[in-house]
Amino acid sequence: MANKRDYYEVLGVPRDATEESVRKAFRRLALEYHPDRNTDAGAEDRFKEINEAYQVLSNPDRRAAYDRHGHAGVAVANGGWQGFEGIDTLGGLGDIFDAFFGGMGAGTQARPRRGRDLQLGLTISFEEAALGTQRRVEVTRTEPCGRCRGSRSEPGTSPERCRTCQGNGQVRRSQRSLFGQFVQVVSCPACRGEGQTVTHPCAQCRGRGLEPRTRQLEVNIPAGVEDGTRIRLTGEGEAGVPGARPGDLYIDLRVQEHAFFRRQDNDLLYELAVNFAQAALGDTVKVPTLQGEEALRIPAGIQSGTVLRIRGKGVPHLDGGRRGDLLVTVTVVTPKDLDPEARRLLEALAKKLGAPDGAEERRRPPGWFRGGKGRSS
Numbered sequence: 405m406a407n408k409r410d411y412y413e414v415l416g417v418p419r420d421a422t423e424e425s426v427r428k429a430f431r432r433l434a435l436e437y438h439p440d441r442n443t444d445a446g447a448e449d450r451f452k453e454i455n456e457a458y459q460v461l462s463n464p465d466r467r468a469a470y471d472r473h474g475h476a477g478v479a480v481a482n483g484g485w486q487g488f489e490g491i492d493t494l495g496g497l498g499d500i501f502d503a504f505f506g507g508m509g510a511g512t513q514a515r516p517r518r519g520r521d522l523q524l525g526l527t528i529s530f531e532e533a534a535l536g537t538q539r540r541v542e543v544t545r546t547e548p549c550g551r552c553r554g555s556r557s558e559p560g561t562s563p564e565r566c567r568t569c570q571g572n573g574q575v576r577r578s579q580r581s582l583f584g585q586f587v588q589v590v591s592c593p594a595c596r597g598e599g600q601t602v603t604h605p606c607a608q609c610r611g612r613g614l615e616p617r618t619r620q621l622e623v624n625i626p627a628g629v630e631d632g633t634r635i636r637l638t639g640e641g642e643a644g645v646p647g648a649r650p651g652d653l654y655i656d657l658r659v660q661e662h663a664f665f666r667r668q669d670n671d672l673l674y675e676l677a678v679n680f681a682q683a684a685l686g687d688t689v690k691v692p693t694l695q696g697e698e699a700l701r702i703p704a705g706i707q708s709g710t711v712l713r714i715r716g717k718g719v720p721h722l723d724g725g726r727r728g729d730l731l732v733t734v735t736v737v738t739p740k741d742l743d744p745e746a747r748r749l750l751e752a753l754a755k756k757l758g759a760p761d762g763a764e765e766r767r768r769p770p771g772w773f774r775g776g777k778g779r780s781s
């Protein structure tokens with residue numbers, strides 16, 4: 405007990421503070437340190453300390469004993485009173501808080517609850533993501549009952565005013581505690597704060613007001629979405645309690661891989677194989693795009709790995725701006741299985757061409773690196 409802080413110091417009030425200013429100080433500090441509101445380390449200990457100080461200073465007898473004998477006087481006066489532990493008879497911190505602040509802490513008031521959000525996964529093709537599409541999804545959710553329209557009462561009947569709370573939705577509960585007598589305002593247990601009771605529950609929903617429904621929804625998927633894009637359908641989640649708005653439906657998109665396109669932001673990547681003759685002489689070839697084939701001119705003498713750009717044949721920007729491009733990486737494929745004639749032609753060509761420029765310096769002794777290209781380092 406020797407290390408306990410002075411109760412006046414704990415509440416930050418002078419020794420001659422009035423009951424009213426003690427109460428005000430407690431209220432301010434309790435609001436600040438209540439564990440429901442303050443998650444700082446040590447807030448709960450501080451809250452207990454504040455409570456303990458208030459229990460003593462708010463009671464004239466105990467306060468007098470404390471003034472005369474300090475902490476020891478209070479402990480003796482209460483027959484070994486254990487401080488904060490006594491408060492647990494009230495049912496925990498939330499109740500104390502409610503007793504003082506009318507439920508603003510732990511929320512005993514019934515307030516409209518928004519419906520739950522729902523989430524669905526949807527797999528779409530690469531093309532659908534790039535070009536946009538309409539898809540139908542099926543969602544099972546709670547909706548207001550079709551028979552009672554969410555009122556919970558059988559049609560033709562109406563709920564009665566709650567007798568327990570006289571329609572207020574709240575009841576006052578007197579409680580004796582270490583603080584003295586408190587009047588606690590709590591949500592009416594009979595009607596759960598609604599102020600009325602259903603006397604003839606709806607036969608279809610058994611008085612729940614809600615029922616499960618499976619719906620088909622059209623989802624508009626804009627062009628340019630990517631794997632992982634989340635689409636929100638506002639108000640298409642579960643119904644809330646009557647008067648509250650429904651939740652939202654979130655659709656998480658999975659985009660399938662394409663057989664030969666890859667995507668880099670809004671550009672499409674495509675790899676085009678050409679043979680040695682096409683690369684050397686140039687050619688015009690057909691390349692696929694998302695909307696049919698497109699002619700692409702390959703300039704004579706192109707090197708393997710060169711990227712050719714076809715403007716505007718990529719994926720549209722989600723905001724409706726311009727499209728990305730189609731980037732065609734040209735790969736020169738070296739022939740493997742030559743027929744005798746092709747072989748003869750290539751041998752003739754080899755004599756004609758000689759070694760590429762700079763090959764003399766790059767030449768290495770045979771077998772210096774198996775499969776190496778002889779590139780200088």
Ligand SMILES: [Zn+2]
Nearest residue numbers: 549552606609
């Ligand atoms: Zn119903």
Ligand SMILES: [Zn+2]
Nearest residue numbers: 566569592595
């Ligand atoms: Zn009631």
